[in-house]
């Protein structure tokens with residue numbers, strides 16, 4: 001693999017411009033209140049071993065794509081949990097437990113959120129029950145168990161695991177900590193999103209460049225909404241917000257297109273497992289329906305290759321550990337930069353300072369090794 005010439009063939013799948021775009025700070029901070037964001041940073045930055053995650057430069061890629069800067073926020077270094085999720089669940093556990101020692105925390109998860117909740121419970125010496133579906137890998141289960149949580153496997157998919165979590169939690173008076181908000185369940189997911197917003201607080205201190213574009217991944221939209229709220233609170237200039245999803249799970253794109261919440265059918269799960277979601281969380285929907293400029297989807301084809309290229313210093317001077325969900329922003333950016341019309345429409349040019357959220361490292365070590373192997377072939 002010499003140079004980056006072969007990137008010229010990379011494509012995105014779908015691109016949608018949001019016709020209802022209107023970035024209003026007050027509106028966004030109504031759905032994710034400013035005080036929650038301030039408190040999240042105050043608390044999390046005081047935790048033992050807290051350090052801002054690095055902001056790296058994909059300097060080789062930016063030269064190839066003729067852009068001014070491509071910043072990569074490396075969440076693989078987040079509290080040894082290897083994902084931005086460390087900021088959300090664990091923080092929500094701290095806030096809702098309010099110093100009580102006798103409560104039991106519960107959650108349903110596809111992996112990383114449960115790990116964060118389990119870690120948060122362990123930090124405070126609380127008992128923790130984590131529900132997972134039959135599809136969650138044993139590697140991810142072991143990672144949760146490392147933090148002393150009891151993992152309960154439930155037959156069926158994520159929704160079945162959530163139902164069982166709710167049933168047992170009601171019966172036993174356990175305190176549920178979910179990251180997905182619904183009509184009657186907002187506060188705890190808002191806490192998780194407030195936790196994610198500190199990514200932007202850190203960036204506002206890490207670079208003097210004005211960011212012009214943010215590529216942010218979405219599953220149910222929690223990360224993207226946290227990032228947008230962070231921008232509303234901390235950035236002077238508002239960058240273009242580009243929400244990236246797997247083509248097989250493009251619930252944000254479909255909802256923005258229809259201008260209403262859409263539940264989609266996932267025919268085949270994406271390899272980007274954490275983003276394989278069929279319906280948005282409610283608060284993120286309220287935020288992203290206005291604040292996202294574009295939604296873009298990408299195929300799974302180049303995920304393994306991107307993982308390997310990050311590791312093998314093809315994009316940057318240093319080696320980067322980026323798991324499957326850390327790749328779609330890069331894939332989308334390359335695809336868009338390759339397409340003259342899209343490039344122009346998004347103003348991707350020599351003055352662009354792009355921010356990519358490298359949201360996870362090798363959180364699933366077994367899958368990561370397989371991706372590296374496939375990507376180097």
Ligand SMILES: Cc1ncc(COP(=O)(O)O)c(C=O)c1O
Pocket residue numbers: 083112217218219220221222223224273274275277325326359360
């Ligand atoms: C591991 C992982 N899980 C989940 C998500 C999606 O986050 P959310 O469901 O909050 O949109 C991401 C990133 O998009 C991720 O990296």
